[in-house]
Amino acid sequence: MLTDLIGGAVLVTLATGLGALSTFYISDICKSKYTLLLAFSAGVMMFTSLEMISQAHHEIGHVLTAVGLLCGMLLIFLSEKLLPHIHQQIKKTELPTSKKKAALIVGTIAIHNIPEGFAIAAAFAGSVPLGWFTATSMAIQDAPEGALISAPLICYGLDKKRAVGFGILSGVVEGLAAVIGYLFLTVVLSLVPFALAFSAGAMMYVVLVEIMPDVLREKEKYVGSLVFIIGIVIAFLLAGLFS
Numbered sequence: 001m002l003t004d005l006i007g008g009a010v011l012v013t014l015a016t017g018l019g020a021l022s023t024f025y026i027s028d029i030c031k032s033k034y035t036l037l038l039a040f041s042a043g044v045m046m047f048t049s050l051e052m053i054s055q056a057h058h059e060i061g062h063v064l065t066a067v068g069l070l071c072g073m074l075l076i077f078l079s080e081k082l083l084p085h086i087h088q089q090i091k092k093t094e095l096p097t098s099k100k101k102a103a104l105i106v107g108t109i110a111i112h113n114i115p116e117g118f119a120i121a122a123a124f125a126g127s128v129p130l131g132w133f134t135a136t137s138m139a140i141q142d143a144p145e146g147a148l149i150s151a152p153l154i155c156y157g158l159d160k161k162r163a164v165g166f167g168i169l170s171g172v173v174e175g176l177a178a179v180i181g182y183l184f185l186t187v188v189l190s191l192v193p194f195a196l197a198f199s200a201g202a203m204m205y206v207v208l209v210e211i212m213p214d215v216l217r218e219k220e221k222y223v224g225s226l227v228f229i230i231g232i233v234i235a236f237l238l239a240g241l242f243s
Helices: 002-025 035-082 086-092 098-126 128-155 160-187 189-217 221-242
Strands: none
Touching: 002 098, 002 128, 002 160, 035 098, 035 128, 035 189, 035 221, 098 128, 098 160, 098 189, 128 160, 128 221, 160 189, 189 221
16 A cells, blocks of 8 residues: 555656646746636545545544544645735735745645645545545646646746746655655554545635635636536546546
8 A cells, every 4th residue: 555655646746747847838927827727626626525525424424524624624724824825925916035935935835735745645544546536636636736836936037947846846745745644644543534534624725715716706717617517527537447
């Protein structure tokens, strides 16, 4: 099972890195629209979180599953209050120095990728099929996310090499979080169902509070909603492959 976990960690790391590398080949990156990619990623993440909730509920029941969900959502909520969110900063003002930019990116990576890595760890600790389904779903979501991390920095004036480096770093952080989280959960197996609920809550918060409002504010909100549903359907088909 550890071999499968490492394979899943490598998969999400490579997916994020490839997404970041794609920014090298987008000439007018600041005007590129990522609404449809965001919507599709949100759909995949939403179905993945529902799968994890289902397994957690089967193991620990209503109350503990609900507590885990709330704790996961609360973690992301508090993190976003303590560390300025990169997308909010993009809409407000340019950061004055590259050092502050780097600090902001590191904070954002910690907010998003550590819980995602832990979600993969919890899924593999639950079962190998669920682990591969979760890792594959995350990889689909991580490819555009790698670009979404690097692209704003290029718009800020950071050179492409450094911006892509930060995008690749986000994938490395997620992969390491998956491995470390898995090693911890294999020692404390009783925490696996709660960890699934916790990770599902974190993902649901990101989808509902962060991604979908951006999708629905765009002119193409109806198309974005449709792509969100398509993402759920694709994730459902992936679940069938790994079941």
